[in-house]
Amino acid sequence: MQGSSVVLLGLRALRGPLIAIVAIFAVGIVGLVLLPGVHPDGSRWHMTFAEALYFMSYTATTIGFGEVPQTFTPAQRLWVTAIIFASVIGWAYLVGTVLAMTRDEAFRGALSAARVTRAIRALREPFYLICGFGETGLLVGRALDRLGTRFVVVDIDGARIQEVKLLDLAQEVPAVHGDARLPATLLRAGLARSNCQGVLALTNDDQANLAAAMAVRLLNPNRPVLARAMSREVEANMASFGTDQVVNPFALFGSYLALALAAPASYRLASWLTALPGSQFEMHMAPPQGHWVVCGYGRFGREVVKAFRDQGLDVCIVDPEEPRLRGIQSIRGTGTEAEPLVAAGIRDAVGIVAGTDDDITNLSIAVTAREVNEGLFTIVRQNLQSSTPLFDAFDANVTMVSSSIIANECLAVIKTPRLKEFLEFARIQDDEWAERVLERLSGVMGNEVPELWSVPITIEQSPAALQAVEEEGLTVTLEDLLRDPGDRERPLQILPLARFRAGALLALPETREEIRAGDQLLFAGTPPARSAQRIVLRNANTCRYVLTGTDAPSGWIWQTIRGRSGAGGKRSA
Numbered sequence: 001m002q003g004s005s006v007v008l009l010g011l012r013a014l015r016g017p018l019i020a021i022v023a024i025f026a027v028g029i030v031g032l033v034l035l036p037g038v039h040p041d042g043s044r045w046h047m048t049f050a051e052a053l054y055f056m057s058y059t060a061t062t063i064g065f066g067e068v069p070q071t072f073t074p075a076q077r078l079w080v081t082a083i084i085f086a087s088v089i090g091w092a093y094l095v096g097t098v099l100a101m102t103r104d105e106a107f108r109g110a111l112s113a114a115r116v117t118r119a120i121r122a123l124r125e126p127f128y129l130i131c132g133f134g135e136t137g138l139l140v141g142r143a144l145d146r147l148g149t150r151f152v153v154v155d156i157d158g159a160r161i162q163e164v165k166l167l168d169l170a171q172e173v174p175a176v177h178g179d180a181r182l183p184a185t186l187l188r189a190g191l192a193r194s195n196c197q198g199v200l201a202l203t204n205d206d207q208a209n210l211a212a213a214m215a216v217r218l219l220n221p222n223r224p225v226l227a228r229a230m231s232r233e234v235e236a237n238m239a240s241f242g243t244d245q246v247v248n249p250f251a252l253f254g255s256y257l258a259l260a261l262a263a264p265a266s267y268r269l270a271s272w273l274t275a276l277p278g279s280q281f282e283m284h285m286a287p288p289q290g291h292w293v294v295c296g297y298g299r300f301g302r303e304v305v306k307a308f309r310d311q312g313l314d315v316c317i318v319d320p321e322e323p324r325l326r327g328i329q330s331i332r333g334t335g336t337e338a339e340p341l342v343a344a345g346i347r348d349a350v351g352i353v354a355g356t357d358d359d360i361t362n363l364s365i366a367v368t369a370r371e372v373n374e375g376l377f378t379i380v381r382q383n384l385q386s387s388t389p390l391f392d393a394f395d396a397n398v399t400m401v402s403s404s405i406i407a408n409e410c411l412a413v414i415k416t417p418r419l420k421e422f423l424e425f426a427r428i429q430d431d432e433w434a435e436r437v438l439e440r441l442s443g444v445m446g447n448e449v450p451e452l453w454s455v456p457i458t459i460e461q462s463p464a465a466l467q468a469v470e471e472e473g474l475t476v477t478l479e480d481l482l483r484d485p486g487d488r489e490r491p492l493q494i495l496p497l498a499r500f501r502a503g504a505l506l507a508l509p510e511t512r513e514e515i516r517a518g519d520q521l522l523f524a525g526t527p528p529a530r531s532a533q534r535i536v537l538r539n540a541n542t543c544r545y546v547l548t549g550t551d552a553p554s555g556w557i558w559q560t561i562r563g564r565s566g567a568g569g570k571r572s573a
Contacts, residue, residue: 009110013101017094024090028056028083035076045070060087109177113188119174120190125150128414129189129196131180131212132203133160135385136228138167139407140200145169147415154180154189156203181211183219191220198244200410201227206234213243226410231299245420247409249402254303257379259427260286261311265434270423272441273524274408277451285397288377289313290350295335295365297323300355300381300400316344335365338372351377355400359387363394416452418522422498425507437508441524444495450524452497455481455537457519464536464543466517474547478521479511485535485542488549492532494525 032052036044047055051069058065060083072080101107127150130137137153144151153164153175164175178185180203190196199216201209206229213227224244229235231248238246260267264286272281292308294301297319305328308315315328318340322332333340335354346352352369354362359382366380380396382388391399412419426434441450459466465481468474478499484490499509500520506513515521523530535542545551 009107010101013104013107014094014097017090017097020093021087021090024083024086025056025060028060028079028087029053031079031083032056032076035079036073037070037076038073039070056083059084062088062091113177116174116176117188119172120152120176120188120193123150123152123174123190123193123195126195126197127151127190129154129186129191129199131155131186131199131201131209132228133164133175134202134204135403136406137200137202139385139403140202140410141167141173142169143407143411144414145171145173149414152176152189154178154185156180156208179208181208181215183215186212186215187219191216191223196220196223198224198226198414201225202406202410203228206230210234210237213238214241217241217243226413228406245409245413247406249400249405250300250303252405252409253300253400253402254307257287257304258307258310261289261307261313263427263431263434265431265438266426266429269426269434269438269441272438272449273419273423273452274412275449277449278527279449280447281449282447285377287379287398288350291316291345291348292351292353293318293335293341293344293346293349293369294353294355295319295341296354296356296362296381297321297330298355298357301353304353304355304379316349318344334361336361336368338368341365341369341372346372346376349373349376351379351397353379353381355379355381357383359383359390363390366394366396412452416454416522418454418498418500418520419452421500421505422507422522425498425505440508441495444493444525448526450495451527451530452522452524453530455521455523455533457515457517457521462537464538464540465515467540468543468547469515470517476515476547477511478509478513478515480546481515481521481533481536482511483536483546485532485539485546488546492525492529494523494529494533496521497524498522 029049029052032047032055033049036046039045055068059080128144129152130141131154133141133153133155141151141153150171151173153161153173155161155175155177156179158177161175161177164173167173176185176189178188180186180201191199199212201212203209209227209229213225216223216225226245226247227238227243229238229246229248230250232251235246235248235251256267256270259270267286268283271284275281291314293316294305295318297305297317301317301319305315305317317323317325317328317330318333318335319330320332320334322330324330329344331340331344334356335341346369352366354365356362356365362380362382366378369376370378378396379398379400380391380394382391382399382401385401385403426437444450455462457466465476469476478496482492482494482496484492496509496511497507498521499506499513500522501516501518523533536546537543
């Protein structure tokens with residue numbers, strides 16, 4: 001479709017100059033045929049149409065060759081001169097039109113769209129469709145690129161589409177300029193393709209994300225959808241028609257805040273497992289119990305107040321609208337000045353939440369509050385990634401960045417789908433259980449954030465292990481999958497977090513647990529350990545060595561020699 005639109009626009013723009021050139025050629029040929037020439041003996045002659053066409057083809061194109069088939073008369077030369085000037089004007093008209101066409105926005109847009117469509121059709125690897133490439137989409141895109149996962153971008157802002165081309169990414173990213181609310185845009189971006197792995201609706205417009213999620217559900221229901229929602233109403237609407245994952249950063253932060261207040265160890269465990277792999281994890285102090293001041297009662301403030309109230313904490317709200325809520329004190333103001341903060345009880349408070357929609361206002365609130373009460377626990381909302389240097393300099397106890405929360409949640413689902421189930425299980429456990437997990441994880445990783453991965457025991461993902469179980473009758477335990485393939489007596493830096501079997505979750509399974517076909521295992525560990533485990537799962541000889549201690553030959557020649565030697569040994573016995 002895009003290719004035909006480019007051709008159509010080009011032909012429409014070039015219609016005038018092409019007609020002019022054809023007319024010049026036609027008139028020139030007719031004139032050459034009609035004008036008589038004179039032979040050296042004085043007899044008259046006329047060009048044939050073929051001779052006239054041949055002459056015009058090299059004369060009107062300014063190539064030049066000579067007078068053929070005979071020397072021209074003055075009248076013929078005069079006609080040819082007129083045709084030469086006319087053809088020059090015609091070609092200049094054509095070139096000028098082509099140059100003007102290349103500056104035409106509609107033509108350039110169609111040409112770019114056709115190029116993107118060809119790039120998407122050329123994709124053979126699995127890819128994700130990211131709708132909205134703002135701060136959140138950019139974070140997700142960079143992470144996917146580091147993982148070697150292809151993705152296609154859809155954005156309504158042309159400037160962002162141009163920025164995609166300037167990003168320092170390892171792979172070329174097709175970027176479609178269009179509205180994600182329109183099904184045609186999603187189809188053009190590859191939604192219906194078999195290698196489309198899923199759709200991430202991450203625009204800053206809840207209605208656009210809702211429309212994109214609905215379109216995927218109707219056009220390609222087998223593809224998972226991860227959608228951003230900034231309000232409870234849109235979140236409920238998305239969930240009503242089966243959106244796989246709805247990420248409300250404010251509600252998610254509120255749930256983490258409630259978890260940190262009620263079960264600090266469970267909160268630290270969830271934070272550790274969802275942090276950036278390879279970084280050093282810092283055990284942040286849990287929010288204290290006591291009186292809290294919340295500045296800003298918007299969507300974020302409501303979730304924070306709910307989390308505090310669910311834990312039975314005393315809260316005072318500072319907001320320009322001074323909301324009237326039963327059992328909650330409210331003060332009119334923004335909190336950037338000391339007076340409303342003092343009236344809200346900041347001197348005796350244990351913490352403050354600066355949660356307005358403006359970054360400078362939030363920093364001003366936090367700075368003013370610390371001047372009044374230096375020992376405050378500060379939670380500050382950061383709206384824009386560009387404000388990161390300011391928030392780093394302030395060094396709040398907790399900085400809430402909605403784009404990072406959404407990106408981490410999306411990446412956790414994409415990279416390790418089973419992690420969500422494990423975290424949901426962990427949240428309903430007591431703090432003593434979480435402390436044991438933290439202790440075991442620390443014993444394997446130190447303070448480093450682990451890499452998380454799922455291992456399905458299938459013929460595609462774990463052929464060697466499955467062959468050992470089903471064909472060779474060997475017993476494979478979790479302990480075997482934690483052995484170093486270079487030295488089976490040395491354990492890998494891996495902690496088994498969960499085993500999933502027939503829909504049931506077994507958290508922190510014992511290493512003596514046997515694995516079976518169809519099991520799914522969730523591990524945490526270092527990247528080198530993950531690579532070593534992959535060898536055990538996929539290489540039959542390595543797997544046999546890990547299971548039995550026998551280092552079997554891998555080459556065909558050595559296997560043949562060993563087979564003959566083994567046969568001779570049996571005979572001698």
